[in-house]
Amino acid sequence: MTGPKPRRGLCLVLAAPSGAGKTSISRALLAAEPDLHLSISVTTRAPRAGEQDGVHYFFRTRPAFDAMIEAGELLEWADVFGQRYGTPRAPVAAALARGEDVLFDIDWQGHRQLRAALPGDVVGVFIMPPRREDLVARLRARGDDRDEIARRMAEAEAEIAHAGEFDYCVVNEVLADAVATVRAILQAARAATARQLWLAP
Amino acid sequence: MTGPKPRRGLCLVLAAPSGAGKTSISRALLAAEPDLHLSISVTTRAPRAGEQDGVHYFFRTRPAFDAMIEAGELLEWADVFGQRYGTPRAPVAAALARGEDVLFDIDWQGHRQLRAALPGDVVGVFIMPPRREDLVARLRARGDDRDEIARRMAEAEAEIAHAGEFDYCVVNEVLADAVATVRAILQAARAATARQLWLAP
Numbered sequence: 001m002t003g004p005k006p007r008r009g010l011c012l013v014l015a016a017p018s019g020a021g022k023t024s025i026s027r028a029l030l031a032a033e034p035d036l037h038l039s040i041s042v043t044t045r046a047p048r049a050g051e052q053d054g055v056h057y058f059f060r061t062r063p064a065f066d067a068m069i070e071a072g073e074l075l076e077w078a079d080v081f082g083q084r085y086g087t088p089r090a091p092v093a094a095a096l097a098r099g100e101d102v103l104f105d106i107d108w109q110g111h112r113q114l115r116a117a118l119p120g121d122v123v124g125v126f127i128m129p130p131r132r133e134d135l136v137a138r139l140r141a142r143g144d145d146r147d148e149i150a151r152r153m154a155e156a157e158a159e160i161a162h163a164g165e166f167d168y169c170v171v172n173e174v175l176a177d178a179v180a181t182v183r184a185i186l187q188a189a190r191a192a193t194a195r196q197l198w199l200a201p
Numbered sequence: 202m203t204g205p206k207p208r209r210g211l212c213l214v215l216a217a218p219s220g221a222g223k224t225s226i227s228r229a230l231l232a233a234e235p236d237l238h239l240s241i242s243v244t245t246r247a248p249r250a251g252e253q254d255g256v257h258y259f260f261r262t263r264p265a266f267d268a269m270i271e272a273g274e275l276l277e278w279a280d281v282f283g284q285r286y287g288t289p290r291a292p293v294a295a296a297l298a299r300g301e302d303v304l305f306d307i308d309w310q311g312h313r314q315l316r317a318a319l320p321g322d323v324v325g326v327f328i329m330p331p332r333r334e335d336l337v338a339r340l341r342a343r344g345d346d347r348d349e350i351a352r353r354m355a356e357a358e359a360e361i362a363h364a365g366e367f368d369y370c371v372v373n374e375v376l377a378d379a380v381a382t383v384r385a386i387l388q389a390a391r392a393a394t395a396r397q398l399w400l401a402p
């Protein structure tokens with residue numbers, strides 16, 4: 001009942017089947033929420049033109065990446081077509097302790113690992129395309145061909161099968177509404193009793 | 202991934218020590234949220250001028266009230282200075298099944314009973330006065346005398362000791378901000394995966 005109210009930060013995870021509009025939501029969210037920062041992943045893939053180490057990714061060799069796994073320095077990691085991607089533990093732990101919130105763009109497997117690594121700190125949001133046809137249309141609009149669309153639809157169904165593991169499910173019918181709902185989820189999560197350090201007994 | 206999305210309703214509980222501004226928040230919330238309805242309590246106390254049965258309260262005799270307890274028809278109840286107040290189960294159960302949300306103005310004991318009666322359906326919000334002195338000032342502004350203020354402050358401390366049992370804790374520093382946070386909590390709770398009936402396996 002006194003002074004400013006210190007709280008613990010949180011990990012906001014956005015997951016979605018490809019074509020559900022997650023990238024647009026993520027961008028709008030970061031633009032609207034100056035106190036939310038995107039987690040920087042570590043990867044074994046080579047930097048592309050313009051990508052800077054420590055800004056877009058932490059670029060590491062495969063042996064260096066695997067040493068981080070061994071040392072328990074990754075909160076989650078995955079192998080994607082032979083390249084490894086992961087989330088370094090130290091910067092996230094430091095952000096949470098400072099009361100800062102971190103956004104994660106990972107899939108259901110990363111979400112599961114993150115929840116296990118940081119129980120109580122993760123707020124999982126699954127972005128759902130409103131209709132199957134919308135997903136097909138979005139993939140087609142991206143220029144994907146028929147085989148690519150069939151493959152991505154199968155991947156999407158597999159991802160959607162895990163929607164139930166997330167705390168929230170936001171249907172992306174209208175982008176602005178979906179962004180508003182994710183912002184409400186963030187605002188609510190910041191007010192969660194479990195994060196109010198000043199309330200601790 | 203098709204059509205409108207049916208969901209289960211929820212019970213939004215606002216609890217607070219007296220003087221924390223709960224009544225103002227509750228009024229503003231009901232005005233801003235047309236799809237949120239205040240639960241109508243059943244009571245043994247006599248109607249006051251202008252109070253209608255089934256609108257402000259369900260007015261019942263003490264034997265009729267106790268028969269409801271016996272029959273398991275109350276979700277929660279309490280004895281307040283010799284008069285009994287409770288929440289009838291049937292209208293709330295019907296509202297939740299229709300996907301409607303119900304607001305409850307009850308204390309921590311009612312909140313505990315409600316959670317036990319409707320596990321998974323309750324979203325508990327504790328409204329906190331920002332500073333001890335603000336609480337005293339608000340009680341004084343209501344015209345309470347010194348003894349009354351001392352008694353109410355002791356009651357407030359006892360209520361605050363249970364804040365940790367609620368899902369959320371909202372500090373009522375600025376009324377409009379507190380209302381916005383409670384609305385965000387409601388919007389988030391409506392998007393909870395567990396309430397999306399269309400997602401059920």
